Amino acid sequence: MTTFRADLEAANDNNTRKRWRIAAIVLAALMIIGVTAYIKVKAYLFDGLPSLPTKATMWELNLQPNSTLLDADGQVLGHRGPYIDRPMKLSEMPKHLPNAFLAIEDERFYDHAGIDRKAILRALFENTKSGAKVQGGSTLTQQLVKNMLLTPERTYKRKFQEMWLAYDMEQVLTKPEILELYLNRIPLGARTFGVEAAAKQYFGKSSRDLNLSESALLAALPKAPSRYEPTKNFDEAWQRAKLVLQSMHTNKMITITELSEAETNPPKIVEDSQLAIAPDLIGHFFDFADKRAKELVGNDHKDLIIQTTINPSFQKAAHESLVKVLDKQGKNRKVSDGAVLLIDNESGAIRTMVGGKDYDPNFFNRAIQAQRQPGSSFKVFVYATALEQGFSPGTQRNDRRVVIGNQNWSPENYTKRYRGPMTIAEALKHSINTVAAQVGAEIGPSNIVKLSKRFGIKSNLKSTYSLSLGTSEVNLLELTGAYTVFANGGLKKRPYFITEIRNTSGEVLYKRKTATPERVYAKAYSDQMVEMMRETIRSGTGRGAALGKREVAGKTGTSQDYIDGWFIGFTSDYTAGVWMGNDDNSSMYKVTGGLLPADVWKSFMLAIHKGATYKPLLVRSDDPDDQKNRRRMDYYAGLIQELTTERNLAAGITVPTIGMPVEDEAVGGRTEGNAGE
Numbered sequence: 001m002t003t004f005r006a007d008l009e010a011a012n013d014n015n016t017r018k019r020w021r022i023a024a025i026v027l028a029a030l031m032i033i034g035v036t037a038y039i040k041v042k043a044y045l046f047d048g049l050p051s052l053p054t055k056a057t058m059w060e061l062n063l064q065p066n067s068t069l070l071d072a073d074g075q076v077l078g079h080r081g082p083y084i085d086r087p088m089k090l091s092e093m094p095k096h097l098p099n100a101f102l103a104i105e106d107e108r109f110y111d112h113a114g115i116d117r118k119a120i121l122r123a124l125f126e127n128t129k130s131g132a133k134v135q136g137g138s139t140l141t142q143q144l145v146k147n148m149l150l151t152p153e154r155t156y157k158r159k160f161q162e163m164w165l166a167y168d169m170e171q172v173l174t175k176p177e178i179l180e181l182y183l184n185r186i187p188l189g190a191r192t193f194g195v196e197a198a199a200k201q202y203f204g205k206s207s208r209d210l211n212l213s214e215s216a217l218l219a220a221l222p223k224a225p226s227r228y229e230p231t232k233n234f235d236e237a238w239q240r241a242k243l244v245l246q247s248m249h250t251n252k253m254i255t256i257t258e259l260s261e262a263e264t265n266p267p268k269i270v271e272d273s274q275l276a277i278a279p280d281l282i283g284h285f286f287d288f289a290d291k292r293a294k295e296l297v298g299n300d301h302k303d304l305i306i307q308t309t310i311n312p313s314f315q316k317a318a319h320e321s322l323v324k325v326l327d328k329q330g331k332n333r334k335v336s337d338g339a340v341l342l343i344d345n346e347s348g349a350i351r352t353m354v355g356g357k358d359y360d361p362n363f364f365n366r367a368i369q370a371q372r373q374p375g376s377s378f379k380v381f382v383y384a385t386a387l388e389q390g391f392s393p394g395t396q397r398n399d400r401r402v403v404i405g406n407q408n409w410s411p412e413n414y415t416k417r418y419r420g421p422m423t424i425a426e427a428l429k430h431s432i433n434t435v436a437a438q439v440g441a442e443i444g445p446s447n448i449v450k451l452s453k454r455f456g457i458k459s460n461l462k463s464t465y466s467l468s469l470g471t472s473e474v475n476l477l478e479l480t481g482a483y484t485v486f487a488n489g490g491l492k493k494r495p496y497f498i499t500e501i502r503n504t505s506g507e508v509l510y511k512r513k514t515a516t517p518e519r520v521y522a523k524a525y526s527d528q529m530v531e532m533m534r535e536t537i538r539s540g541t542g543r544g545a546a547l548g549k550r551e552v553a554g555k556t557g558t559s560q561d562y563i564d565g566w567f568i569g570f571t572s573d574y575t576a577g578v579w580m581g582n583d584d585n586s587s588m589y590k591v592t593g594g595l596l597p598a599d600v601w602k603s604f605m606l607a608i609h610k611g612a613t614y615k616p617l618l619v620r621s622d623d624p625d626d627q628k629n630r631r632r633m634d635y636y637a638g639l640i641q642e643l644t645t646e647r648n649l650a651a652g653i654t655v656p657t658i659g660m661p662v663e664d665e666a667v668g669g670r671t672e673g674n675a676g677e
Helices: 002-046 096-105 117-130 140-149 156-172 175-185 195-203 212-219 234-250 256-263 279-297 312-333 375-388 424-429 433-443 445-455 465-469 476-487 523-539 596-608 624-651
Strands: 066-070 076-080 303-308 337-344 350-354 396-399 420-423 498-502 508-511 553-558 564-570 574-581
Touching: 066 279, 076 279, 096 140, 096 175, 096 212, 096 234, 140 156, 140 175, 175 195, 195 212, 212 234, 212 256, 234 256, 279 303, 279 312, 279 350, 279 498, 279 508, 312 337, 312 350, 312 596, 337 476, 337 596, 375 424, 375 433, 375 445, 375 465, 375 476, 375 523, 375 553, 375 564, 396 424, 396 433, 420 424, 424 433, 424 523, 433 445, 433 465, 445 465, 445 476, 476 523, 476 553, 476 564, 476 574, 523 553, 553 596, 564 596, 574 596
Parallel strands: 066 303
Antiparallel strands: 066 076, 303 498, 337 350, 337 574, 396 420, 498 508, 553 564, 564 574
């Protein structure tokens, strides 16, 4: 009996140990399976999980590259890419604006740490009860993370990563920082991001000026920006906005009176929300500024806000002047395009850049990309060099047929007539080729090149005798900029067009430093050149550009075979340049610089000087010696005019009066080098 019991107990012990072994094996297997599953699930959930970025980079993550162009006063000129506008601080917004978003999107925003468990449970209950997704549990922080860092796919993996990153963000940023980032980055339809851009897009005002109903309408959009876009589906958007208002009242953010007033006064969507001027007006300049901005700050920044020097009303006036002349005379004169540039004399700021009649698919900016022969508009640099080498405005040369250099170059005047002895001031006024060629040969083409470079011309100038007649190609920007040296009494103020570049987080990426003007030409010589160029307008080839009583100085230019027409001139305030021609280098029909280009210049300058204070071109000094020199210059100028008149009468030459055709306006013949007036 004893043996039987012992055997039974031994059997039970064996069974027990066996069961324990089985249980241990099962438990171990389950642990292995669990650990493996945990590792795999964790690897799956964390696969591709992005790192939380720094505060600065949060403002531009998950955005397409975009650029916003601002004018000289900080107003939007144009925009490319998603519309973001400048970031707004919470302190700049009316209190009801952030409250509207909190009421409808995350009423417990200040009570959770990025994940609202109560909201998740409530959403699960409501969705289960209805059998469909009728309520979401995402917090405002989760929405921000999703828009900035994650894809829009609806998977458990994306939801997990969203919650994980939302919790991390709450550890890095304060609640006000998160709310501010959210309000400036949330998509609000029409490729518009943030409340400031949306306020301007839909209501034509800054977000700081939004009323309660307008704020509620913006807060209604994040749920489905495309569906509720106010410009396309206002009624449905307004119905959701009413839910926002009711939620604000429920959360004691507004009173019943405010609720009632807002519901009975729905917002008005502006009919034309496009604040920027038309692409034809600013497109060429936008390309130029955008490219230059990226050169200044690099290509690592996705969003750029570029503050420029452009005056939009001046830009419109320039474009209108060009289009008006082309539409009226372009077909008959066989000219298809042109460019206009305006520089502020005092600062060097470019106020206007019109690169063509239309902003065509080729995006060709004729103000900076078209390298063209300047013709006689280049002669001012010839005579400016001559003054430095001992010439004076009264220096005489003989207008006659000449042969210059070993190549037997014989420049001709347009009329193929010769006037005999004349001063260089008269030669500039009437754009006499033979005298300019003689003077250029005497002073040396290399010296003309050196002065031109000092004045700011960067294009390659060929040191040949024909340079005096403007045969080396330049562009409108550098030629107009070089003329500002005369307008500024011999000081060079480098033309510029960008003052500051920021990103949408407000970080300043570039800020222009004030440049000290550089003395590149003696003021006494500059004053003499201005007087000579004034005569070009008063009674020379540039008479068509006269602005009434306002003092103007400038020079016309026409290249060989009427391929290019120029007028560059200045008042005391601005220097403007106009080029006209055809992109295929075909000839115009007798279009000279004193005709259509001067017409565009005059129309434009009259428009921008309307109501402007009159200022003389040359500032007279109170110094007695300077007054004495001025009286001496005036005396000799008058004497020269009298002698010239007597000579013309003796030779039987009739001097044309204002309004008569300008005879010495373009080169005659096809001799190489006769490329100017």
